[in-house]
Amino acid sequence: MLKRIAVLGYGLLGYALFLASFVYAVGFIGNLWVPVTLDGPVDVPLGQALITNALLLGLFAVQHSTMARPAFKRWWTRYVPRPIERSTYVLISSVLLIVLFAFWEPMGGRVWSVSAPLAQGVIYALYGLGWGLVLVSSFQINHFDLFGLRQVWLYFRGRPYTQLPFKTPWLYRHVRHPLYVGWFLAFWATPTMSLAHLLFALLTSAYILIAIRLEERDLVAFHPEYRSYRERVPMLIPQPGRRVVDGLAWNRGE
Numbered sequence: 001m002l003k004r005i006a007v008l009g010y011g012l013l014g015y016a017l018f019l020a021s022f023v024y025a026v027g028f029i030g031n032l033w034v035p036v037t038l039d040g041p042v043d044v045p046l047g048q049a050l051i052t053n054a055l056l057l058g059l060f061a062v063q064h065s066t067m068a069r070p071a072f073k074r075w076w077t078r079y080v081p082r083p084i085e086r087s088t089y090v091l092i093s094s095v096l097l098i099v100l101f102a103f104w105e106p107m108g109g110r111v112w113s114v115s116a117p118l119a120q121g122v123i124y125a126l127y128g129l130g131w132g133l134v135l136v137s138s139f140q141i142n143h144f145d146l147f148g149l150r151q152v153w154l155y156f157r158g159r160p161y162t163q164l165p166f167k168t169p170w171l172y173r174h175v176r177h178p179l180y181v182g183w184f185l186a187f188w189a190t191p192t193m194s195l196a197h198l199l200f201a202l203l204t205s206a207y208i209l210i211a212i213r214l215e216e217r218d219l220v221a222f223h224p225e226y227r228s229y230r231e232r233v234p235m236l237i238p239q240p241g242r243r244v245v246d247g248l249a250w251n252r253g254e
Contacts, residue, residue, distance in 0.1 A: 004156045007083050011152030014091035018147055021097040026131055028101055029186060029200070030124075036101055039194045042108040046195075049105035053199055056100045061207040064093055070218055083155035087148035109195035120191045130185025133171075137179035140169040166223050174238045176216075176229070180208050181236050 027034035042049070066072055067089045077085050114120055135143075142164055144150045154161050171178035187201040212235065219226040 004158070007081070008152050008156040010084050011087040011148050014087040014094070015147050015149050017094040017098075018090050021094040021101075024101060025097065026186075028104075029197075030127055030190070031192075036104065038104065038106065038197050038200060039192070040106045042106050044105050046107055049107045049196070050199065052103065052105045053107070053196065054203065056103060057200065057203045057207075060093070060096045060100055061203075063096055065207070065211050065214060067092070069214065070222070082161070083151050084148070086145075086151050090148050105196070107194065107196040107199065111193040111195065111198050113193075114191040123189050123191045126185050126189035130182045130187075130189060133182030133185065134179055135182075137171055137182060140171055140178075166225055168229065168233075173233065176233050176235050177212060180212065183208060184236070 024034055026032070028037050031037040031039050044052075067076070073085065080088055114123060138146050142150065144153075145164060151161055175181060184205060187204050190197055193201075216226070216230060220230070
């Protein structure tokens with residue numbers, strides 16, 4: 001019983017760290033509320049800041065994508081118990097996000113700036129919509145499985161883990177990756193685009209596009225029906241009037 005409690009506690013710790021880093025990210029990217037943001041005071045030369053920030057983003061991207069691949073999971077679970085595999089992934093991802101927040105170097109400069117109050121309001125609304133889409137999309141594909149809580153809870157209850165059925169709830173009937181649509185909005189919707197913010201948005205967007213290709217390759221291998229779903233539903237941009245698919249969804253690996 002102590003082992004089950006420890007596993008559950010570990011999963012809760014990983015989820016708590018994810019929540020903390022998620023909330024901080026809202027302020028960090030939006031330059032709101034938190035002490036360290038994308039666009040704080042410039043302390044180092046531009047070249048040094050560029051290299052530091054690119055390395056921080058690259059470290060997170062490599063970990064986040066590599067640990068989600070099936071081949072890595074098969075190797076990883078030889079050493080990490082399966083019930084905490086997902087929680088460990090979430091925990092490490094959250095720690096690397098915190099490292100990024102702590103060591104990020106503002107770069108100054110201004111690519112664009114919107115000063116009209118109405119336009120700023122629209123942009124901040126899109127920013128909030130992006131974060132809302134991320135959360136809603138995660139709950140539509142089982143938020144608690146995605147972040148490891150379902151796995152540790154089933155272990156705590158003494159029940160085997162079962163894969164989630166393949167289906168498409170509301171948002172997933174219109175685009176295959178509404179969660180990533182949310183990230184794009186969160187990364188790009190800003191009234192003031194600095195050099196640091198532009199670097200962040202460009203590199204994270206490139207990572208997302210690469211991750212989609214890797215993720216969809218895994219999904220086709222794991223769920224043959226995903227191939228038909230991919231042919232019928234657009235990737236990121238909804239197409240009004242296009243027939244949507246009923247009855248499909250999946251347990252995502254990212």
